[in-house]
Amino acid sequence: MFCPKCGKELPAGTAVCPSCGGNAGSIQPVKINSGLIGAIIVTVCCCLPFGIVAIVYAAKVPGLAAAGQIVEAQEAASKSKMWSWIGFGIGLVVILLNIILQVAAS
Known part of the structure; x- marks a missing residue:
């Protein structure tokens, strides 16, 4: 999973980004039909x-x-x-x- 604010990769189970302090707990994975x-x-x-x-x-x-x-x-x-x-x-x-x-x- 990646931080929505800074884009850095987050360790599994992380609720707060260690780089920017962004809230990563509310991120929902996006499903896109690739075709x-x-x-x-x-x-x-x-x-x-x-x-x-x-x-x-x-x-x-x-x-x-x-x-x-x-x-x-x-x-x-x-x-x-x-x-x-x-x-x-x-x-x-x-x-x-x-x-x-x-x-x-x-």
Whole structure:
């Protein structure tokens, strides 16, 4: 856990930050949906390059949240979801084009 005032790492069970004296007892861990599952599904099923980008952003979320960088964690989660949707859309277009070309060729 990290102090919300100074950002220093706190020992387990600490109620007051030894560095700045900030109250660490009332800190609640923040849960942010990173979008990792969607990123993995897009990577496997739709579009590998954009799925990998989505996975990289999703992997950053827990570390940023644990460090107290909530805004950055939310931005990384948002970017992960954005790249997942882009990968899904491009994968869907490629699959539809493939079907159309297969039908036209026969």
